[in-house]
Amino acid sequence: MKLNNLKDLLLHELQDIYSAEQQITKALPKMMKATSSDKLKQAFEKHLQETEQQIQRLESVFKMMGVKAKGEKCKAMEGIIKEAESMMSEKADESVMDAALIGSAQRVEHYEIAAYGTVCTWAKQLGMNDVLEQLVMTLEEEKKTDVLLTKIAEKTVNKEAEK
Numbered sequence: 001m002k003l004n005n006l007k008d009l010l011l012h013e014l015q016d017i018y019s020a021e022q023q024i025t026k027a028l029p030k031m032m033k034a035t036s037s038d039k040l041k042q043a044f045e046k047h048l049q050e051t052e053q054q055i056q057r058l059e060s061v062f063k064m065m066g067v068k069a070k071g072e073k074c075k076a077m078e079g080i081i082k083e084a085e086s087m088m089s090e091k092a093d094e095s096v097m098d099a100a101l102i103g104s105a106q107r108v109e110h111y112e113i114a115a116y117g118t119v120c121t122w123a124k125q126l127g128m129n130d131v132l133e134q135l136v137m138t139l140e141e142e143k144k145t146d147v148l149l150t151k152i153a154e155k156t157v158n159k160e161a162e163k
Contacts, residue, residue, distance in 0.1 A: 019071030036094035095160035
C-alpha cells in the first residue's frame with residue numbers, strides 16, 4: 001500500500017491497531033491464567049471484553065471508510081506480547097509474577113494509548129468526526145485500564161511483591 005496522503009496513513013495505522021487488538025485477545029487469557037490476584041484477573045477479564053468491543057468498533061470504522069477490515073501485522077505488539085510470555089515462563093513468587101504481569105499489561109496499554117491518540121489526531125485533522133468519535137471511545141477505555149492497573153499495583157500487588 002502506497003501512502004499518498006494522511007488518509008492513507010490513517011488507514012495503515014488502523015490496520016496495525018486492528019492486528020494489535022486481535023493479538024491482545026489471544027494474550028489476555030494467558031495472562032489471566034498466570035495471575036494469582038483476583039483483582040488483576042478481573043481487570044484482565046474486563047479488558048478482554050472491552051478489547052472485543054474495540055475490535056467491533058474498528059470494524060465499523062473500516063466500514064465508515066469504505067474499506068474491508070483487515071490487519072497489517074503489528075510487529076510492535078507482537079514484541080510486547082513475546083516479552084510478556086517470556087516473563088510468564090520465569091520462576092517467580094506469585095505476587096512478583098503479578099507485578100510483572102501488570103508491567104507487561106501497562107506496556108500494552110501505553111502502546112495502545114499512543115496509537116489511538118495518533119489516529120484520533122489524524123481523524124480530527126481529516127474532519128472524519130464519525131470515525132473520531134469511535135476512536136476516542138477506545139482511547140478513553142485504554143486510559144481507564146491503565147489507571148486501574150496502576151491502582152491494583154499500588155494498593156496491593158506491589159506491596160505483596162515487596163515482601
